[in-house]
Amino acid sequence: MSTSKQETFKSLGLSKWLYESLSAMKITQPTAIQSACIPEILKGRDCIGGAKTGSGKTIAFAGPMLTKWSEDPCGMFGVVLTPTRELAMQIAEQFTALGSSMNIRVAIVVGGQSIVEQAIQLQNKPHFIIATPGRLAHHIMNSGEDTVGGLKRTKFLVLDEADSLLTDSFAGDLATCIGALPPKHKRQTLLFTATITDQVRTLENAPAQDGKPSVFTYQVESVDKVAIPSTLKTEYILVPEHVKEAYLYQLLTCETYKDSSAIIFVNRAMTAEVLRRTLYHLDVRVASLHSYMPQQERTNSLHRFRANAARVLVATDVAARGLDIPIVELVINYDIPSDPDTFIHRAGRTARAGRSGDAISFVTQRDVSRIEAIEERINKKMDESDKVHDTAVIRKALTKVTKAKRESLMAMEKENFGERQRIQRQKNMASKRHRE
Numbered sequence: 001m002s003t004s005k006q007e008t009f010k011s012l013g014l015s016k017w018l019y020e021s022l023s024a025m026k027i028t029q030p031t032a033i034q035s036a037c038i039p040e041i042l043k044g045r046d047c048i049g050g051a052k053t054g055s056g057k058t059i060a061f062a063g064p065m066l067t068k069w070s071e072d073p074c075g076m077f078g079v080v081l082t083p084t085r086e087l088a089m090q091i092a093e094q095f096t097a098l099g100s101s102m103n104i105r106v107a108i109v110v111g112g113q114s115i116v117e118q119a120i121q122l123q124n125k126p127h128f129i130i131a132t133p134g135r136l137a138h139h140i141m142n143s144g145e146d147t148v149g150g151l152k153r154t155k156f157l158v159l160d161e162a163d164s165l166l167t168d169s170f171a172g173d174l175a176t177c178i179g180a181l182p183p184k185h186k187r188q189t190l191l192f193t194a195t196i197t198d199q200v201r202t203l204e205n206a207p208a209q210d211g212k213p214s215v216f217t218y219q220v221e222s223v224d225k226v227a228i229p230s231t232l233k234t235e236y237i238l239v240p241e242h243v244k245e246a247y248l249y250q251l252l253t254c255e256t257y258k259d260s261s262a263i264i265f266v267n268r269a270m271t272a273e274v275l276r277r278t279l280y281h282l283d284v285r286v287a288s289l290h291s292y293m294p295q296q297e298r299t300n301s302l303h304r305f306r307a308n309a310a311r312v313l314v315a316t317d318v319a320a321r322g323l324d325i326p327i328v329e330l331v332i333n334y335d336i337p338s339d340p341d342t343f344i345h346r347a348g349r350t351a352r353a354g355r356s357g358d359a360i361s362f363v364t365q366r367d368v369s370r371i372e373a374i375e376e377r378i379n380k381k382m383d384e385s386d387k388v389h390d391t392a393v394i395r396k397a398l399t400k401v402t403k404a405k406r407e408s409l410m411a412m413e414k415e416n417f418g419e420r421q422r423i424q425r426q427k428n429m430a431s432k433r434h435r436e
């Protein structure tokens with residue numbers, strides 16, 4: 001990981017208790033994004049921070065926030081918004097671990113968990129609230145002053161994975177959340193992401209409001225030619241559509257990767273479920289993560305994968321951003337994402353913090369233009385993988401993989417898997433049409 005040699009967390013201005021906490025975690029030398037952002041945030045500036053996946057952006061914002069909080073530890077000091085529940089939980093864990101010696105109170109406010117328990121936590125005036133926009137907006141709209149009134153005195157707002165939060169799908173909830181906070185000149189606003197988009201940049205040039213200058217006084221964006229970590233190897237395998245599962249099984253059990261911890265990304269929850277069941281029948285230690293799963297199962301799955309009880313995680317893009325699981329050595333794009341930035345986030349689940357890692361993409365005839373767009377975005381050509389090529393071996397695997405898949409599909413049909421979500425989706429679409 002690129003670090004700044006001469007600086008320390010002490011010289012950047014973090015509090016003693018905090019750099020000692022970091023040191024106990026073996027984090028002693030700031031990364032480039034940390035060196036760039038920490039002093040500026042401590043000066044009271046707003047900040048847009050763009051740096052590659054796994055480069056330490058979380059401490060770049062958490063460090064100065066925690067320092068300022070410890071100087072004046074009042075309630076509801078900071079709000080961190082993030083697009084997924086699992087990422088919110090991970091960030092909350094980091095705040096809790098770093099602030100444990102200071103009796104920090106951190107609340108996680110995400111969907112899929114008890115609204116009542118979260119309201120009680122909010123009434124206890126946590127110092128930091130780590131939330132997904134939808135659930136925080138729900139509390140703001142449905143709770144009283146005693147629960148969300150403290151938000152009016154918040155000193156910091158962080159949009160982690162800012163480019164994702166600034167897309168249309170979050171617009172309404174984000175506006176509700178921001179509306180409950182102090183006006184922008186009375187709080188600091190910090191935006192972080194590995195993929196700065198024009199939507200994020202536009203905020204920097206936002207026109208003055210209430211006679212105050214534009215809020216974004218500081219912006220740092222990695223200027224490297226390649227948008228992915230230098231320790232990440234990117235490869236592809238040309239795969240005929242109808243034998244993708246057999247290639248996957250072959251890759252996961254080949255000499256190089258038979259013991260590797262791997263995340264397999266797919267584009268749809270249904271595909272994730274079919275693959276999870278198929279791999280399970282083939283004796284792969286597998287877990288999954290997608291939106292069709294109840295939250296408790298999502299949490300358990302991720303926990304099993306982090307603890308290496310499952311070697312393989314089959315996931316949709318709910319796992320694409322931010323998740324920091326150091327043991328991951330291999331990312332497989334079983335389906336190619338339509339947005340090249342999604343590729344950057346998915347692949348960035350490996351090769352973090354200076355470690356090496358491989359990202360292998362399955363390319364069918366239909367994906368060629370997507371791969372070209374990704375190569376242009378990352379400014380790098382992918383190499384063809386030599387891991388799966390023996391067609392006789394594939395043919396042999398095909399028989400047992402096909403049987404495993406058939407059994408999986410039959411079981412899913414019997415359980416009516418996905419029916420509830422399909423009906424819900426239709427209802428949502430109908431009510432959207434009704435509103436338009």
Ligand SMILES: Nc1ncnc2c1ncn2[C@@H]1O[C@H](COP(=O)(O)OP(=O)(O)OP(=O)(O)O)[C@@H](O)[C@H]1O
Pocket residue numbers: 026027028029030031034051052053054055056057058059193194321322323324326348352353
């Ligand atoms: N200065 C440092 N020295 C060593 N390790 C660090 C340092 N800062 C952070 N790390 C570790 O690096 C890993 C990646 O950090 P983090 O999750 O903040 O990355 P990120 O830039 O937010 O990535 P992403 O874009 O994927 O969200 C974490 O395990 C973190 O503890």
